[in-house]
Amino acid sequence: MNDFTREPAERQQALLADFKRVLHSGRYVLDWRVKCFEALWAGACGVRFGIGVGNGMDAIEIALRASGIVPGDEVIVPAITAFATLLAVLRSGAIPVVADVEPGTALLDMESARRVLSSRTKAIVLVHLYGRMAHMGAWVAFCNHHGLILIEDAAQAHMASLGGSAAGSFGLAGAFSFYPTKNLGAIGDGGMVVTRDESIAETARQWRDYGRDNGRFGSRHLVPGLNSRLDELQAAFLTTRLTWLQECNDTRRKIARAYQDGIHHPLVSLPPMPVDETSHVHHLFVVNSPVRHALRTYLEERGIQTAIHYPLPVHRQPACGTGIRTDPAGLVRAEAHASTCFSLPCHPFLTPEEVETVVNAMNDFTGGEV
Numbered sequence: 350m351n352d353f354t355r356e357p358a359e360r361q362q363a364l365l366a367d368f369k370r371v372l373h374s375g376r377y378v379l380d381w382r383v384k385c386f387e388a389l390w391a392g393a394c395g396v397r398f399g400i401g402v403g404n405g406m407d408a409i410e411i412a413l414r415a416s417g418i419v420p421g422d423e424v425i426v427p428a429i430t431a432f433a434t435l436l437a438v439l440r441s442g443a444i445p446v447v448a449d450v451e452p453g454t455a456l457l458d459m460e461s462a463r464r465v466l467s468s469r470t471k472a473i474v475l476v477h478l479y480g481r482m483a484h485m486g487a488w489v490a491f492c493n494h495h496g497l498i499l500i501e502d503a504a505q506a507h508m509a510s511l512g513g514s515a516a517g518s519f520g521l522a523g524a525f526s527f528y529p530t531k532n533l534g535a536i537g538d539g540g541m542v543v544t545r546d547e548s549i550a551e552t553a554r555q556w557r558d559y560g561r562d563n564g565r566f567g568s569r570h571l572v573p574g575l576n577s578r579l580d581e582l583q584a585a586f587l588t589t590r591l592t593w594l595q596e597c598n599d600t601r602r603k604i605a606r607a608y609q610d611g612i613h614h615p616l617v618s619l620p621p622m623p624v625d626e627t628s629h630v631h632h633l634f635v636v637n638s639p640v641r642h643a644l645r646t647y648l649e650e651r652g653i654q655t656a657i658h659y660p661l662p663v664h665r666q667p668a669c670g671t672g673i674r675t676d677p678a679g680l681v682r683a684e685a686h687a688s689t690c691f692s693l694p695c696h697p698f699l700t701p702e703e704v705e706t707v708v709n710a711m712n713d714f715t716g717g718e719v
């Protein structure tokens with residue numbers, strides 16, 4: 350699914366040079382390299398402010414807290430996403446309200462989101478699942494109409510764009526993860542909140558650093574913050590890797606197109622084509638099959654690794670306890686997706702021959718009873 354050791358030698362050399370520079374600088378946390386990467390990434394997203402944090406989950410929690418979400422508020426999340434999306438809402442003290450997803454894309458379904466609205470609903474965490482952005486104009490209008498804050502979970506959508514605007518730039522704030530497997534990954538954990546709103550940026554900076562005010566009142570702690578800071582080493586690595594991101598996304602796009610064009614099997618549904626090329630950065634290539642288990646076993650025997658994103662809709666995770674609300678009409682599409690989906694290898698270091706091997710193996714599959 351991912352083989353980081355395949356990163357080309359000259360790229361590894363560049364990262365080793367970054368490591369040496371940071372080591373010899375004697376400055377390791379929240380210094381100028383973080384500021385520089387914050388400015389670069391915010392700029393890439395087309396917004397003014399970037400706030401480097403410890404990971405993607407904290408980025409969501411900090412975005413919610415900086416937006417004024419308080420305990421007891423309700424926040425809508427989709428049923429198919431990384432558990433971190435829902436957990437960040439729980440950690441903020443708000444109540445996650447889980448809505449169903451669209452068939453095919455498994456993106457949040459607007460009808461279901463409308464059904465779960467209540468007088469306590471304050472925000473939506475919209476997930477650009479698998480790297481895909483869709484209906485952004487409609488979501489912005491929906492949130493404006495209902496007085497909701499829009500937070501984008503863009504952890505899988507680095508540099509996806511729709512109508513010329515990047516993921517993370519549509520909402521009041523966007524949250525990114527730089528976990529190693531993401532399209533832009535660190536050599537460890539990292540994350541960022543991006544926003545065009547200066548006061549959200551200032552509050553997010555406080556939340557990531559013990560709630561400390563940045564200078565105006567000296568070392569005053571204004572909110573009961575987290576310790577969630579980006580370090581200089583990861584900022585240096587990310588600054589270097591950012592120069593390769595476009596090329597890596599192009600490679601993912603080529604792989605996705607090869608799968609899309611090449612795989613034809615009556616027991617496999619491919620994801621819908623994106624509305625336009627740039628709106629999808631193919632963090633994951635996810636297909637659905639009623640014979641998932643047999644098909645994955647068959648692929649495994651041919652040396653093709655697959656994975657499931659995600660085996661359970663988030664509301665089924667034991668950690669939710671009784672602290673969530675779900676769509677009263679049920680989460681039927683999410684359940685169906687979770688029980689049939691699996692991810693084919695799709696990362697920038699796959700060779701064209703390997704992609705062809707996957708296509709042929711998929712097409713040659715004969716086993717499996719529905």
Ligand SMILES: *Cc1c(COP(=O)(O)O)cnc(C)c1O
Nearest residue numbers: 404405406431433434504526528
């Ligand atoms: C990876 C991911 C997160 C969490 O990011 P971490 O850096 O692992 O905390 C949140 N949401 C989505 C959709 C993700 O894919």
